[in-house]
Amino acid sequence: MLSATAFVADLIDAQALQFGQFNLKSGIQSPYFMNLGRVAFGSGIDKVGYAFARRISELNFDPDVLFGPAYKGIPLVTTTATNLLNFGLDVGVAFNRKEIKQHGEGGSLVGAELQSKRVLIIDDVITDGASKIEAAELVRHAGGKPIGVLVALDRKEREPISGRTYLETVEEKMGLGVYSVATIKDVLAYLELHEHFTDTLELLQDYVAKHCVLT
Numbered sequence: 605m606l607s608a609t610a611f612v613a614d615l616i617d618a619q620a621l622q623f624g625q626f627n628l629k630s631g632i633q634s635p636y637f638m639n640l641g642r643v644a645f646g647s648g649i650d651k652v653g654y655a656f657a658r659r660i661s662e663l664n665f666d667p668d669v670l671f672g673p674a675y676k677g678i679p680l681v682t683t684t685a686t687n688l689l690n691f692g693l694d695v696g697v698a699f700n701r702k703e704i705k706q707h708g709e710g711g712s713l714v715g716a717e718l719q720s721k722r723v724l725i726i727d728d729v730i731t732d733g734a735s736k737i738e739a740a741e742l743v744r745h746a747g748g749k750p751i752g753v754l755v756a757l758d759r760k761e762r763e764p765i766s767g768r769t770y771l772e773t774v775e776e777k778m779g780l781g782v783y784s785v786a787t788i789k790d791v792l793a794y795l796e797l798h799e800h801f802t803d804t805l806e807l808l809q810d811y812v813a814k815h816c817v818l819t
Contacts, residue, residue: 608790611655618648623804635807638757640728641676653683659785661691667724667751669696669716673739677727684726700742718748725753730782731761733774740778750780758784760816769817789818
């Protein structure tokens, strides 16, 4: 069984989780950055799909359809659906286009029918949650029933106004539970196990103390 820290190790190996100095949308400078788009080979994509599928099984979700917001969510729902077969679940996949197609079948949604279906939204990370809120609205507009959101990593960033995490704020706005395969706590736990990451660990611990809520 794949642990959350093992998942973090896979992300680091694939350079999807990087350490350095990165400017976030919020204007804050972060000592790490997550980009699942860097997982670009079959073996790595399959590992990510298995980690998502395992987490879905742990959470006892029983979705009819996985919905992936364009663009990073598209390969995520595909590899996750394939890996869910290992857990006895055969689910549909759907995603949105960034631009509405005006020819052919038209529309902004591609894939499995959402009408009256239980839909789990899957994406890479959670920060302010804007894309997840939009995805939930798209699913509801298509007649689907969102049952939750699952992301690869919860940064546990503190929302400046409320003092709660962005994840908690997004949950309230959507009326849905938001879950993750791993959190920044798992990243810290992994770094603590490896001496060559000592300097990185200290920088990350300082950042977490200033900007995150580890509850």
